[in-house]
Amino acid sequence: xxxxxxxxxxxxxxxxxxxxxxxxxxxxxxxxxxxxxxxxxxxxxxxxxxxxxxxxxxxxxxxxxxxxxxxxxxxxxxxxxxxxxxxxxxxxxxxxxxxxxxxxxxxxxxxxxxxxxxxxxxxxxxxxxxxxxxxxxxxxxxxxxxxxxxxxxxxxxxxxxxxxxxxxxxxxxxxxxxxxxxxxxxxxxxxxxxxxxxxxxxxxxxxxxxxxxxxxxxxxxxxxxxxxxxxxxxxxxxxxxxxxxxxxxxxxxxxxxxxxxxxxxxxxxxxxxxxxxxxxxxxxxxxxxxxxxxxxxxxxxxxxxxxxxxxxxxxxxxxxxxxxxxxxxxxxxxxxxxxxxxxxxxxxxxxxxxxxxxxxxxxxxxxxxxxxxxxxxxxxxxxxxxxxxxxxxxxxxxxxxxxxxxxxxxxxxxxxxxxxxxxxxxxxxxxxxxxxxxxxxxxxxxxxxxxxxxxxxxxxxxxxxxxxxxxxxxxxxxxxxxxxxxxxxxxxxxxxxxxxxxxxxxxxxxxxxxxxxxxxxxxxxxxxxxxxxxxxxxxxxxxxxxxxxxxxxxxxxxxxxxxxxxxxxxxxxxxxxxxxxxxxxxxxxxxxxxxxxxxxxxxxxxxxxxxxxxxxxxxxxxxxxxxxxxxxxxxxxxxxxxxxxxxxxxxxxxxxxxxxxxxxxxxxxxxxxxxxxxxxxxxxxxxxxxxxxxxxxxxxxxxxxxxxxxxxxxxxxxxxxxxxxxxxxxxxxxxxxxxxxxxxxxxxxxxxxxxxxxxxxxxxxxxxxxxxxxxxxxxxxxxxxxxxxxxxxxxxxxxxxxxxxxxxxxxxxxxxxxxxxx
DNA sequence: ATCCTCCCCTAC
DNA sequence: TAAGGTAGGGGAGGAT
Ligand SMILES: Nc1ccn([C@H]2C[C@H](O)[C@@H](COP(=O)(O)OP(=O)(O)OP(=O)(O)O)O2)c(=O)n1
Ligand SMILES: [Mg+2]
Ligand SMILES: [Mg+2]
Numbered sequence: 001x002x003x004x005x006x007x008x009x010x011x012x013x014x015x016x017x018x019x020x021x022x023x024x025x026x027x028x029x030x031x032x033x034x035x036x037x038x039x040x041x042x043x044x045x046x047x048x049x050x051x052x053x054x055x056x057x058x059x060x061x062x063x064x065x066x067x068x069x070x071x072x073x074x075x076x077x078x079x080x081x082x083x084x085x086x087x088x089x090x091x092x093x094x095x096x097x098x099x100x101x102x103x104x105x106x107x108x109x110x111x112x113x114x115x116x117x118x119x120x121x122x123x124x125x126x127x128x129x130x131x132x133x134x135x136x137x138x139x140x141x142x143x144x145x146x147x148x149x150x151x152x153x154x155x156x157x158x159x160x161x162x163x164x165x166x167x168x169x170x171x172x173x174x175x176x177x178x179x180x181x182x183x184x185x186x187x188x189x190x191x192x193x194x195x196x197x198x199x200x201x202x203x204x205x206x207x208x209x210x211x212x213x214x215x216x217x218x219x220x221x222x223x224x225x226x227x228x229x230x231x232x233x234x235x236x237x238x239x240x241x242x243x244x245x246x247x248x249x250x251x252x253x254x255x256x257x258x259x260x261x262x263x264x265x266x267x268x269x270x271x272x273x274x275x276x277x278x279x280x281x282x283x284x285x286x287x288x289x290x291x292x293x294x295x296x297x298x299x300x301x302x303x304x305x306x307x308x309x310x311x312x313x314x315x316x317x318x319x320x321x322x323x324x325x326x327x328x329x330x331x332x333x334x335x336x337x338x339x340x341x342x343x344x345x346x347x348x349x350x351x352x353x354x355x356x357x358x359x360x361x362x363x364x365x366x367x368x369x370x371x372x373x374x375x376x377x378x379x380x381x382x383x384x385x386x387x388x389x390x391x392x393x394x395x396x397x398x399x400x401x402x403x404x405x406x407x408x409x410x411x412x413x414x415x416x417x418x419x420x421x422x423x424x425x426x427x428x429x430x431x432x433x434x435x436x437x438x439x440x441x442x443x444x445x446x447x448x449x450x451x452x453x454x455x456x457x458x459x460x461x462x463x464x465x466x467x468x469x470x471x472x473x474x475x476x477x478x479x480x481x482x483x484x485x486x487x488x489x490x491x492x493x494x495x496x497x498x499x500x501x502x503x504x505x506x507x508x509x510x511x512x513x514x515x516x517x518x519x520x521x522x523x524x525x526x527x528x529x530x531x532x533x534x535x536x537x538x539x540x541x542x543x544x545x546x547x548x549x550x551x552x553x554x555x556x557x558x559x560x561x562x563x564x565x566x567x568x569x570x571x572x573x574x575x576x577x578x579x580x581x582x583x584x585x586x587x588x589x590x591x592x593x594x595x596x597x598x599x600x601x602x603x604x605x606x607x608x609x610x611x612x613x614x615x616x617x618x619x620x621x622x623x624x625x626x627x628x629x630x631x632x633x634x635x636x637x638x639x640x641x642x643x644x645x646x647x648x649x650x651x652x653x654x655x656x657x658x659x660x661x662x663x664x665x666x667x668x669x670x671x672x673x674x675x676x677x678x679x680x681x682x683x684x685x686x687x688x689x690x691x692x693x694x695x696x697x698x699x700x701x702x703x704x705x706x707x708x709x710x711x712x713x714x715x716x717x718x719x720x721x722x723x724x725x726x727x728x729x730x731x732x733x734x735x736x737x738x739x740x741x742x743x744x745x746x747x748x749x750x751x752x753x754x755x756x757x758x759x760x761x762x763x764x765x766x767x768x769x770x771x772x773x774x775x776x777x778x779x780x781x782x783x784x785x786x787x788x789x790x791x792x793x794x795x796x797x798x799x800x801x802x803x804x805x806x807x808x809x810x811x812x813x814x815x816x817x818x819x820x821x822x
Numbered sequence: 823a824t825c826c827t828c829c830c831c832t833a834c
Numbered sequence: 835t836a837a838g839g840t841a842g843g844g845g846a847g848g849a850t
Contacts, residue, residue, distance in 0.1 A: 824850085
């Protein structure tokens with residue numbers, strides 16, 4: 001209902017107002033045609049979706065036709081909602097990453113068709129418990145933790161990768177593959193030239209920078225004295241909790257790049273990789289415009305537009321190259337100039353931030369807009385670039401007024417009728433309203449905020465969902481409850497490449513993925529984080545897309561798929577990540593030549609791995625004041641804060657150099673004498689010196705990690721009442737991923753001792769609901785596996801016995817749990 | 823009711 | 835030629 005087919009538009013020449021015919025994606029169009037073309041003959045397979053893996057009889061094509069004609073659904077790739085995988089045999093590596101309980105022989109389909117009714121698929125399972133002839137696999141292998149590196153398993157990959165590595169070094173790149181991800185230098189080259197990579201990196205860099213400045217700041221802003229003396233004194237009337245300023249550089253890349261091409265000032269200019277037009281009739285470039293000047297915008301140009309399209313609108317357009325290093329330097333000047341006056345800053349991107357000016361104007365007793373005028377002048381003096389500022393009582397108001405102010409202007413909504421101000425704004429100008437939402441709103445005949453204000457909330461929520469519907473209406477009136485977030489915490493890290501992806505061989509894919517995972521590992525290490533949830537994101541050529549894209553080396557029209565795995569322990573290890581990612585990839589079974597994009601993302605990030613305890617401690621201290629204006633923090637607890645940040649930075653904040661970053665460590669250093677910090681048992685892993693770990697071979701590392709998943713007693717003795725709490729933390733069944741951990745213990749045939757103890761302990765802490773679940777779970781998975789399961793059946797009996805024993809002691813009765821095995 | 827996975831959308 | 839990255843918010847639908 002709320003989800004629309006994605007807007008996907010390969011050639012991108014579709015114009016902005018006429019929200020294209022691409023409401024329905026090409027893919028869906030095709031789907032519809034096919035559906036209607038082949039008249040349905042029966043509904044035998046209604047509600048059944050299949051994916052065909054490998055060679056089958058009937059063939060994949062034939063099975064597809066059967067499904068279509070008889071009410072079923074055919075998936076070209078295995079998806080989460082794919083109900084059955086049809087296969088006659090599967091290579092081991094594929095089996096290991098598939099749930100085998102839904103792998104069914106193709107005969108299921110053909111026999112069902114013959115009988116003209118849906119037969120019981122369980123008789124056609126490719127892998128059953130009785131089916132010992134089949135390679136043993138399934139549950140164990142599936143749930144065996146993915147990151148785990150066992151020599152026997154990994155060798156095939158690592159060997160072939162090594163071989164390929166050497167081979168590629170010696171040999172030239174295959175025919176027609178220069179400039180693709182097959183080239184071993186591609187990733188580096190691509191990242192160096194990708195503007196989107198640069199702005200993303202700068203963006204998170206500045207978020208970090210602000211955190212860093214705030215943590216190392218003493219709460220004194222000497223530069224405010226200058227404001228007090230230079231600007232007219234005036235009293236503020238307080239009628240809001242925030243005075244929000246939004247500041248954004250005007251056509252940032254263009255302004256900066258123009259400094260080296262001054263003769264082009266005043267002309268329509270765009271920053272792009274393309275050299276522009278050589279011939280008079282050359283409107284074909286699919287190079288993207290990162291930023292265009294306001295003269296160019298007057299002709300209808302927009303950031304992100306293709307050069308060819310832009311030239312059609314503005315044939316006299318001049319293009320200038322990127323200057324990434326200069327963007328970085330300029331952005332630092334922007335941030336550091338503002339940081340002299342306040343650190344109540346929410347970083348948005350390299351050319352844009354919000355600041356809460358309330359504490360500043362209250363202290364200095366100055367007019368907000370006087371400060372803004374002075375600030376903009378200072379930024380211009382230092383950078384030679386103009387910026388614009390909007391001011392309002394919330395972030396939305398500030399954001400909207402910046403648009404109004406641009407270029408090179410400022411605008412305040414304070415004391416104005418906000419609802420009135422919003423009325424003539426186009427819905428597309430609301431932050432959060434992109435092409436899709438705008439299209440859906442125009443379908444509702446809504447084009448301005450005025451109309452949006454008057455639309456019944458119910459209608460909006462029907463189309464956009466409860467939450468977003470309400471947000472939309474609030475926004476249309478200029479209301480926005482979201483407070484600024486000064487200290488932002490990263491929740492994920494990813495490396496994605498959706499350009500130049502043209503492979504022929506699996507090994508080429510593997511080799512590229514290796515580089516991608518190494519890059520990911522590098523980035524995790526840079527910010528001292530480890531992650532527990534690993535996601536592989538792929539872009540696959542859409543069925544109807546031509547093999548060659550309109551845009552050179554682009555991805556074209558694609559289908560996006562992703563798959564994630566929970567790791568047993570957080571990791572940043574390149575090998576561990578790579579191994580897991582290769583398995584995820586194998587599970588999709590995509591022919592290499594159909595890939596158009598590859599990304600690897602790590603989320604569920606743990607706390608900082610180094611000085612973990614110290615940082616956690618720091619957070620505890622700073623927790624309450626976390627998002628408070630910097631000055632209030634000091635007032636609330638001057639002693640503590642001084643202790644945390646003895647390193648004073650007066651006057652001009654320094655650039656974010658390596659030296660500066662490492663100075664952050666001094667925060668942690670301060671705690672190095674405090675030993676009584678309480679560490680959650682889960683994090684015991686972090687007690688191993690990371691440097692030591694890094695020296696060890698990855699297999700060993702993972703073994704150690706595995707060990708530490710079941711930590712021994714914590715070395716430091718916490719206060720008495722905390723002991724029991726901590727011990728409970730160690731109970732595997734009290735971990736959120738206890739199912740996974742338990743499976744892994746069983747699959748690896750580890751000792752049942754801990755399971756037994758922890759299960760009994762559950763009874764002691766009277767967590768009966770959980771012990772009930774646990775016992776049922778144990779029974780089920782032990783029943784499902786065979787082989788070693790004899791031992792585990794006995795283990796189960798023992799565990800059950802010990803649980804019942806505790807039950808008797810505490811409750812004087814037995815728990816109704818699955819019966820013992822015989 | 824709450825969680826998880828696999829998306830989609832938006833922004834710069 | 836061209837360098838379509840990356841993070842966060844959130845919804846649908848299934849599992850628990
Ligand atoms: N599709 C986009 C949008 C932005 N950027 C880069 C180039 C921009 O200069 C910079 C900042 O983005 P803004 O949205 O702030 O746009 P500009 O600064 O270029 O223009 P404006 O004056 O509207 O802020 O990010 C980009 O590469 N591709
Ligand atoms: Mg800008
Ligand atoms: Mg901006």
